[in-house]
Amino acid sequence: xxxxxxxxxxxxxxxxxxxxxxxxxxxxxxxxxxxxxxxxxxxxxxxxxxxxxxxxxxxxxxxxxxxxxxxxxxxxxxxxxxxxxxxxxxxxxxxxxxxxxxxxxxxxxxxxxxxxxxxxxxxxxxxxxxxxxxxxx
Amino acid sequence: xxxxxxxxxxxxxxxxxxxxxxxxxxxxxxxxxxxxxxxxxxxxxxxxxxxxxxxxxxxxxxxxxxxxxxxxxxxxxxxxxxxxxxxxxxxxxxxxxxxxxxxxxxxxxxxxxxxxxxxxxxxxxxxxxxxxxxxxxxxxxxxxxxxxxxxxxxxxxxxxxxxxxxxxxxxxxxxxxxxxxxxxxxxxxxxxxxxxxxxxxxxx
Numbered sequence: 001x002x003x004x005x006x007x008x009x010x011x012x013x014x015x016x017x018x019x020x021x022x023x024x025x026x027x028x029x030x031x032x033x034x035x036x037x038x039x040x041x042x043x044x045x046x047x048x049x050x051x052x053x054x055x056x057x058x059x060x061x062x063x064x065x066x067x068x069x070x071x072x073x074x075x076x077x078x079x080x081x082x083x084x085x086x087x088x089x090x091x092x093x094x095x096x097x098x099x100x101x102x103x104x105x106x107x108x109x110x111x112x113x114x115x116x117x118x119x120x121x122x123x124x125x126x127x128x129x130x131x132x133x134x135x136x137x
Numbered sequence: 138x139x140x141x142x143x144x145x146x147x148x149x150x151x152x153x154x155x156x157x158x159x160x161x162x163x164x165x166x167x168x169x170x171x172x173x174x175x176x177x178x179x180x181x182x183x184x185x186x187x188x189x190x191x192x193x194x195x196x197x198x199x200x201x202x203x204x205x206x207x208x209x210x211x212x213x214x215x216x217x218x219x220x221x222x223x224x225x226x227x228x229x230x231x232x233x234x235x236x237x238x239x240x241x242x243x244x245x246x247x248x249x250x251x252x253x254x255x256x257x258x259x260x261x262x263x264x265x266x267x268x269x270x271x272x273x274x275x276x277x278x279x280x281x282x283x284x285x286x287x288x289x290x291x292x293x294x295x296x297x298x299x300x301x302x303x304x305x306x307x308x309x310x311x312x313x314x315x316x317x318x319x320x321x322x323x324x325x326x327x328x329x330x331x332x333x334x335x336x337x338x339x340x341x
Contacts, residue, residue, distance in 0.1 A: 039230075039233065040147070040171075040214075040230070040231065041145040041146070041147050041234070043143055044295065063170075071299065082212070084171055084202055084216075087172065088202055091172075094172065094173040095173060113142050120145060121236070121316060122146060122236075124317070126146075127313055130146065130207060130313050131310050131314065133207035133211065133213075134205075134306050134309050134310050134313070137306055137312060
């Protein structure tokens with residue numbers, strides 16, 4: 001994702017701002033179609049077309065997917081990943097991850113699980129388990 | 138998906154610059170920087186020196202992010218809120234769906250946490266005020282801190298050492314218990330101090 005520094009010169013300039021590099025992966029899109037579902041802790045879970053692939057996400061022949069899409073899909077195959085986990089795991093800005101996850105969601109490769117809606121608390125049993133789990137850390 | 142849905146919970150860690158947010162998150166979890174690209178707002182203008190980069194419209198904001206895996210399907214996430222006023226636009230998203238918050242206070246600069254206290258009070262997000270016991274800072278009784286910050290009686294005030302894992306765990310337990318309590322009624326009681334001058338945790 002780096003520009004060639006020699007020869008033809010830089011293909012971007014200061015006016016383009018820092019937005020160019022990360023958002024090149026999203027082909028310039030900064031807003032996901034599923035923005036409101038992709039909270040920082042929304043969990044991304046691999047769906048059927050991925051889980052039945054023997055070689056993982058990189059076995060997909062879908063040409064519309066970028067290497068970053070496949071990286072996300074592979075991580076989700078291993079275990080459910082929050083949007084924040086994916087961003088730190090792949091060293092991508094959160095906004096970029098949202099757009100890419102939105103693509104995977106639209107194509108049916110992943111589900112997004114949002115267990116606890118905002119303004120609602122998880123049930124008592126979960127809270128008790130969290131307290132016990134924290135004490136045992 | 139036939140497996141039980143995994144549960145993810147988040148707790149925010151707020152406080153003024155230098156109040157110990159990064160240390161706090163790092164004491165109980167592997168800390169990772171979380172990058173977001175954000176538009177620069179009007180609020181950023183007086184503070185951000187943009188001379189020479191007048192066309193810069195976005196900025197990278199890094200937040201502290203920690204993950205505590207209680208079991209594979211139950212994960213608690215900690216988010217350190219950006220310390221500067223001009224990144225408050227990030228807070229609304231962070232605060233949405235949060236189980237609760239910790240406001241870290243440094244008694245030498247108590248006013249630095251006013252903004253965080255205000256923010257959580259206005260949005261009705263249950264928070265715990267944790268006084269980070271910095272070396273060399275004078276110790277004040279809980280009640281003095283509560284009065285200085287004009288906290289509701291339901292807000293727990295605890296003393297802590299952000300470097301100490303056990304102490305941070307105690308603060309987080311208080312946050313979760315407070316969230317439990319705020320579900321039924323608004324009742325809540327001040328928790329016993331997580332550390333005090335008489336029982337210093339190891340490493341002091």
